[in-house]
Amino acid sequence: MVFSSLKFIFIFLPVFLIFYSASEKKYRNAVVVVSAIIVGIDMFMVMRLFRPLPILIYLASVLLLIYESNNAPEKRFRCSLIIVGAAAAAYYLFSMPAYRNAKSICIFIGCVAILLLLAYSSNRLQYQNLVILAGSVIFYGLGVGKLVYIVLFLLTNLVNFIVGQFIENSKYTKKLWLFFGVAFNFWWLIFFKYWTFGTENINAIFHQSLTVKNIILPIGISFYTFQNVSYIADVYKGKAQAEKNLINYGAYISMFPQLIAGPIVTYDHVAKELKSRKHTLDKVEDGLKTFTIGLGYKVLIANQVGGLWSDISMVGFDSISSPLAWLGIFAYSFQLYFDFCGYSLMAIGLGKIMGFELPRNFDHPYMSVTMTEFWRRWHMTLGTWFKDYVYIPLGGNRKGPGRLFFNTLVVWLFTGLWHGASWNFVIWGLVLFAIIMTEKYWTGNFFNKHKIVGHAYMILIIPLTWLLFAVTDFHELGVYFRNLIPFMHKKAEYIMENDYVHYWHKYWKYFAAGLIFSTRIPEAIYKKMKNSIVTVLLLLVIFGASVYCMYRGMDDPFMYFRF
Amino acid sequence: MNNLKKGLYTIILLFTCIVASPIMFRKIWENSDIKQQKAAARAPVISTQPADTDSEGSTEAPKETQPTSEGETAAATEAATSASEPVKGTFVQSGPEYFDDALFIGDSRTVGLRDYGTLKNADYFCDIGLSAYKINETTIGGSTVWGALNAKPYGKIYVMLGINEVGNDIERTVSAYRQLIDGIREVQPDAIIYIEGNLHVTPAAETSLISNERLNMLNSRMSEMADGVHTYYIDINSVFDDETGALTADYTSDGIHVLGKYYTTWCEWLCANTVSQGQPAAAAPAENAQAEEAATYASEPAETETATQGLPQNEEFSNQ
Numbered sequence: 022m023v024f025s026s027l028k029f030i031f032i033f034l035p036v037f038l039i040f041y042s043a044s045e046k047k048y049r050n051a052v053v054v055v056s057a058i059i060v061g062i063d064m065f066m067v068m069r070l071f072r073p074l075p076i077l078i079y080l081a082s083v084l085l086l087i088y089e090s091n092n093a094p095e096k097r098f099r100c101s102l103i104i105v106g107a108a109a110a111a112y113y114l115f116s117m118p119a120y121r122n123a124k125s126i127c128i129f130i131g132c133v134a135i136l137l138l139l140a141y142s143s144n145r146l147q148y149q150n151l152v153i154l155a156g157s158v159i160f161y162g163l164g165v166g167k168l169v170y171i172v173l174f175l176l177t178n179l180v181n182f183i184v185g186q187f188i189e190n191s192k193y194t195k196k197l198w199l200f201f202g203v204a205f206n207f208w209w210l211i212f213f214k215y216w217t218f219g220t221e222n223i224n225a226i227f228h229q230s231l232t233v234k235n236i237i238l239p240i241g242i243s244f245y246t247f248q249n250v251s252y253i254a255d256v257y258k259g260k261a262q263a264e265k266n267l268i269n270y271g272a273y274i275s276m277f278p279q280l281i282a283g284p285i286v287t288y289d290h291v292a293k294e295l296k297s298r299k300h301t302l303d304k305v306e307d308g309l310k311t312f313t314i315g316l317g318y319k320v321l322i323a324n325q326v327g328g329l330w331s332d333i334s335m336v337g338f339d340s341i342s343s344p345l346a347w348l349g350i351f352a353y354s355f356q357l358y359f360d361f362c363g364y365s366l367m368a369i370g371l372g373k374i375m376g377f378e379l380p381r382n383f384d385h386p387y388m389s390v391t392m393t394e395f396w397r398r399w400h401m402t403l404g405t406w407f408k409d410y411v412y413i414p415l416g417g418n419r420k421g422p423g424r425l426f427f428n429t430l431v432v433w434l435f436t437g438l439w440h441g442a443s444w445n446f447v448i449w450g451l452v453l454f455a456i457i458m459t460e461k462y463w464t465g466n467f468f469n470k471h472k473i474v475g476h477a478y479m480i481l482i483i484p485l486t487w488l489l490f491a492v493t494d495f496h497e498l499g500v501y502f503r504n505l506i507p508f509m510h511k512k513a514e515y516i517m518e519n520d521y522v523h524y525w526h527k528y529w530k531y532f533a534a535g536l537i538f539s540t541r542i543p544e545a546i547y548k549k550m551k552n553s554i555v556t557v558l559l560l561l562v563i564f565g566a567s568v569y570c571m572y573r574g575m576d577d578p579f580m581y582f583r584f
Numbered sequence: 585m586n587n588l589k590k591g592l593y594t595i596i597l598l599f600t601c602i603v604a605s606p607i608m609f610r611k612i613w614e615n616s617d618i619k620q621q622k623a624a625a626r627a628p629v630i631s632t633q634p635a636d637t638d639s640e641g642s643t644e645a646p647k648e649t650q651p652t653s654e655g656e657t658a659a660a661t662e663a664a665t666s667a668s669e670p671v672k673g674t675f676v677q678s679g680p681e682y683f684d685d686a687l688f689i690g691d692s693r694t695v696g697l698r699d700y701g702t703l704k705n706a707d708y709f710c711d712i713g714l715s716a717y718k719i720n721e722t723t724i725g726g727s728t729v730w731g732a733l734n735a736k737p738y739g740k741i742y743v744m745l746g747i748n749e750v751g752n753d754i755e756r757t758v759s760a761y762r763q764l765i766d767g768i769r770e771v772q773p774d775a776i777i778y779i780e781g782n783l784h785v786t787p788a789a790e791t792s793l794i795s796n797e798r799l800n801m802l803n804s805r806m807s808e809m810a811d812g813v814h815t816y817y818i819d820i821n822s823v824f825d826d827e828t829g830a831l832t833a834d835y836t837s838d839g840i841h842v843l844g845k846y847y848t849t850w851c852e853w854l855c856a857n858t859v860s861q862g863q864p865a866a867a868a869p870a871e872n873a874q875a876e877e878a879a880t881y882a883s884e885p886a887e888t889e890t891a892t893q894g895l896p897q898n899e900e901f902s903n904q
Contacts, residue, residue, distance in 0.1 A: 031601065031608040059605050067610045302591045309594055334837045340700055340844025516844070517699045557593045564597065568604070572611060 022163045023281075024312075024367045025319045027571050033163075034371075036106075037156045041149055041375065042300075043102045049090035057083045078108050099140045099148060107133045139268070150272040150295065153375065157275035161241070164281060170239040173209065174275070180205055181249040182270045185256045189263040202253040210246045213238050218442035241281035243439060245274055247406055252288040254410055261289045269295045278371035282364045284382040284402040287409075291377055298376035308373030310551070310560055315366030317563040318359040320570050322538065326531035327356035329524055330491075338500045344521035346504040350484035352528065353491050355535035358387065361400070387539040390475025391468045392456045392482065403439070407432045430454055440490065445498065449489040456482065673776070673816065673859035680705065680851075682858050685739035687775075689729060689764075690714065691748055693783055693841060700847040703854065707732070715748040716760040729764075733771045740858075741768055744780035746802050747840065751793030758805045765809055776859050779806050781819035784831045789839025796830050818857050820850060 022029050039052060064070045064079055082105040089101040111129065114120045139151050162171050184202035188195050211219075213236055220231045252274075255261040264270040273295055279286055329352035333341055341349065365382035372379040386399035396404055415428045437450020460468070468475035485505075492498045517523065525532075537543060550556045588595070683706040688694050694710035697703070709732045711724050719729050727735070743765065749757040768777055781803040784796045803819065810817035824842060826832040835842045842850065 027608050027612055031605055032612065035601075055602060059602065062606045063609045063613075067606065067613050302587060302594070306591050306594045309597055313597075331838070335841050335843075336696065336700060337837060337843030337845060520699070523699070552590075554592070557596065560593060561596060561600065565600070568608075572608070 022160060024364065024371075025316055025324075025567070025571065027568070030568070033156075033160065037152070038374070040102060040106065040156065041152045043095075043099050046090075046095075049098065050087070053083075053086045053090050057086070075112065078112055082108060095145070096141050100137050103133065103136055103140055107136075143268075146297065147266075147268065149375075150266075150268050153272040153276055154268055157272075157277035157280055160277040161275065161280060164241075165239050167239075173239065174245070175271075177206065177209065177245070177249060178271050178274050179267070181253060181274070182264065182267050184253050185263040185270075186265075188253060188256050195257060199253060199257045203250055206246045206249050206253075210242055212236070213242055215438070215442045244283050244285055245280065247285050247403075248274055248287070251285070251406060251410060255288055261292060264288070264292070264295070276372070276377070278368040278375075278377075279379060282361070282368070283400070284365050284368060284380050285406050286379055286402070287406075290380055294377050300376045304373050304376060307551075308370040308375075310370070310556075311373060312367050312370030313560045313564045313567075314547075315363040315368075315370060316567045318363030318366060318538070320363075320567040321563065322531060322534050323356050323359035323363060324570070326352050326528060326535055327360070328531075329528045330356060332524065338497055338504060340516050341504055342516050342520050343504055343507040345524060346501060347484075348521055348524060348528075350488050350491075350505075351532070354387075354484045354487050355532070355539075357487060357490075358383070358539065359535065385539065385541050385544075387479070387483065388476075388541060389479055390472050391460050391465050391479070392453065392486075393460050393465060395479065395483065396453070396457070403436070407436060411435060426458070429458065433457070441493075443493045445489055445493050445495070449486060452486060452489060456486075673812070675816075675857050676860045677856050678858040678860075680855060682855065683740070685737070686742060687732065687738045687740070688742045688744075689719075689768075690742070690744040690780070691746075693747065694742075694744055696841055696844070697847050697850060700844040702848055702851045707738070713748055714745065716745045716757060716764050717749060717752075719745070719760075719764055730767070730771065733768060738772055738775045740778065741772060741775045742778040742780055742854075743768070744782065746782040746799070746806070747785075747794070750782065750798050750802050751791075754798070754801055754805060757802060761806060762809060765815065769814065775814075777815040778859075779810055779815060779817045781806060781817065781821060783842070784821050784825060784829065786831045786833050786836060786839035787828070788833070789831075800829075816859050818854075820853060823849060823853050 022033065024030075035056075039056060042048075061079065061083075064075060070076070085101055086105060089098050093101060107129075114125070114129065136151070136155060140148055143151065158171060158175070161174060162168075165171065181202060184198050184205075187198045188202070191198060217233055217236055220233050223229055224231055224233065252261070252264075252270075256263045264273070273286075273288060273291055276286075330349060333345065333349040338346075362383040369379045369381070380402055382400060382402050384398040384401065386395050389395040389398055412428050412432050415431060416424050417428060418425045433450045433454035434447065435450075436453070437446045437448070440446050440449070459465075468478060488501060489498070492501060547556065680703060683703045686703075686706040688697065688706055688708045688710060690697070690708075690710045691714045692710075692712040694708065695712055698708040698710060709724055709729050711722065714722055714724075722728065724732075733741075745761065745764075746757065749760070765777060765779065768775070782799050784799055785794060787796075790796065803821075807817040807819075809815060821829075821831075824831055824835055824846070831839065831842075833839075835846050837843060
């Protein structure tokens with residue numbers, strides 16, 4: 022499940038927030054009544070569940086909740102909510118024959134019992150962390166769809182939690198535990214992400230015939246592995262204290278806003294907030310606004326401008342003219358940025374609603390004048406991670422220029438591989454390394470002094486590096502590069518005449534939007550006018566347009582009016 | 585009051601979401617509902633107009649003379665053919681000038697043919713996502729398909745629709761398709777209508793809704809509409825299929841559309857499979873053995889009749 026889907030915005034998020042904020046007595050009645058009406062409309066007008074069992078569940082739930090919301094103290098009200106939620110979940114789950122067996126019923130009842138126990142016995146913040154954990158696991162489960170992956174995820178959390186305790190408490194075996202923890206985390210990452218790639222290459226190089234397995238990567242593994250490692254490393258270095266509460270730790274790692282696509286949050290960033298945080302209307306307002314902006318980035322810019330890239334892939338790189346080839350990589354660059362940046366913004370916004378300050382992930386990367394600067398502004402949390410947990414432990418720049426060279430190389434090689442298990446990512450990493458090294462020793466100063474030249478250089482070089490990133494097949498990559506150079510470009514019959522005019526006509530609006538929102542201007546304006554009515558209205562329009570796009574995107578999936 | 589101002593966005597957003605939620609839930613529900621019932625061939629549900637287009641269709645009825653007859657193929661063609669004896673055509677090779685008075689109606693595959701094919705002399709009425717269900721309401725370049733058909737007489741009309749509809753009930757699709765063909769017949773009685781079989785997809789692109797199996801079912805139903813006199817069925821799949829009867833993976837990147845450069849091949853194939861009516865039965869193009877099969881299938885009974893009835897029908901509409 023992704024943030025930019027109707028299911029997330031209209032089902033998951035409201036339900037999550039109702040559970041999350043199940044406390045304040047004065048709002049309870051209103052929330053219960055409104056939710057009851059909406060659920061009623063859903064069940065009986067949309068789903069038409071006019072069978073005795075659902076009607077009974079519905080009526081009983083509503084009556085129970087109304088009664089409880091007037092009488093029960095906070096703790097009991099939480100439990101009532103959980104019971105109602107469990108009843109609905111049970112109805113949904115056990116209506117599917119696949120789950121109608123003793124084992125899953127036992128697991129289900131067990132989970133609900135644990136939740137009830139914890140919810141009743143904990144204070145408000147503990148309960149909220151519990152809701153974050155439970156909600157995130159459900160969110161993750163809906164995404165990966167397989168029980169094994171959920172179990173693996175929970176197991177990883179548990180192991181890291183225990184390892185953290187051991188590292189802090191042991192005197193002599195600290196290093197051993199650290200080693201074990203890092204090995205454990207990376208083993209799973211390597212297994213899921215690089216096993217296939219590794220065996221393929223071993224087969225190709227050494228003429229072996231190891232079985233190449235098609236392993237499906239559990240989503241988010243790259244992100245949560247890095248968070249887990251950062252945690253145990255921080256505990257080892259004494260930068261952070263080990264978390265004493267398993268639920269808090271689980272809430273930190275699994276927190277659904279950042280679970281599947283970052284930002285990579287280090288533990289010290291949220292340690293304080295896990296134990297005490299404030300929820301204010303200001304934060305909720307701010308969070309919702311940030312979420313809306315992110316949603317707009319993703320749905321209204323990235324998805325739209327990305328259409329050009331998929332168009333080009335569809336007709337094949339053989340059949341595009343030089344200008345269109347350039348247009349294509351610009352479109353891809355915009356798509357990548359707004360997709361990822363939008364996702365990070367949505368995560369930050371959701372975090373804010375729950376009272377967390379998640380770190381910023383993008384700071385106008387396309388406004389940089391050098392590649393070095395670009396990578397300080399692009400996916401900042403990943404860069405910081407590599408700096409803190411690879412570059413500096415290796416010695417950083419303190420061990421002479423030779424070592425610095427080597428350390429930087431390692432960082433970029435791993436950065437390349439982290440983005441994907443394929444040779445083009447390795448080459449992409451190496452090219453970035455080469456560019457950054459030349460900037461460090463040679464060109465960097467010049468570009469920093471002559472900003473205009475620097476921008477021009479970036480405009481050229483960023484899309485080119487993204488092309489390496491985008492195309493995994495080397496033959497195709499070669500074709501594309503040849504197309505970029507006008508005089509090496511073969512004229513052929515199967516290239517649409519003036520194709521770039523055609524596509525430009527189709528996509529120029531999104532290019533314009535991409536260009537504008539890559540600059541610092543919109544953010545500066547937004548910051549100044551944050552609380553004005555105009556901003557509110559504008560954001561509402563963005564939200565409405567995004568929802569409309571998603572709604573249209575789902576238009577009649579039965580018919581797929583896509584082709 | 586201060587709180588209200590501070591939380592203005594939150595409040596309005598919550599309110600709009602609450603108001604919009606029933607619509608959204610309906611959408612989500614229908615979406616998941618549809619996914620659950622796998623797209624197996626079901627009993628015919630709707631035989632005439634699709635229900636959802638009824639309201640729209642009645643309000644914004646096209647201004648052009650839209651055919652009113654529905655599902656009267658047999659009657660219409662009988663009336664047309666009873667006057668003069670049916671003249672069956674044969675498939676022959678033609679040059680690109682054959683397409684001077686041709687109109688292509690289709691979805692994104694035809695868009696590709698327009699943009700990357702070599703037949704720039706033809707007219708095209710095509711758009712991404714065009715479907716037989718909604719073709720009466722869809723406007724492209726300011727006119728509906730009926731507007732385009734009324735604008736000038738065409739000698740040949742190529743229709744390839746179905747990839748967007750194939751996930752749906754086959755009967756419904758066939759009925760909508762037949763309506764379209766009948767309508768074209770009525771507006772352009774002298775044109776040769778080519779029903780193009782839908783291009784297959786690669787196994788990787790197959791879903792529970794879109795599969796080659798279903799495409800074949802649909803294509804075979806469409807081929808039944810061809811009478812070999814005014815309507816002919818042609819099928820490109822013999823050119824692009826691999827040995828398993830799926831679209832060859834090398835020819836495509838998304839599994840649904842062929843790469844730009846292969847539209848040239850497609851156009852050559854179209855040239856090689858043109859119908860000549862009333863001409864002495866020429867030898868079917870030899871360069872494409874598989875296409876020839878399709879050709880002979882459609883023109884089998886033609887061999888004898890065309891020889892005797894040498895009416896040059898082609899010229900009739902070219903003078904109009």
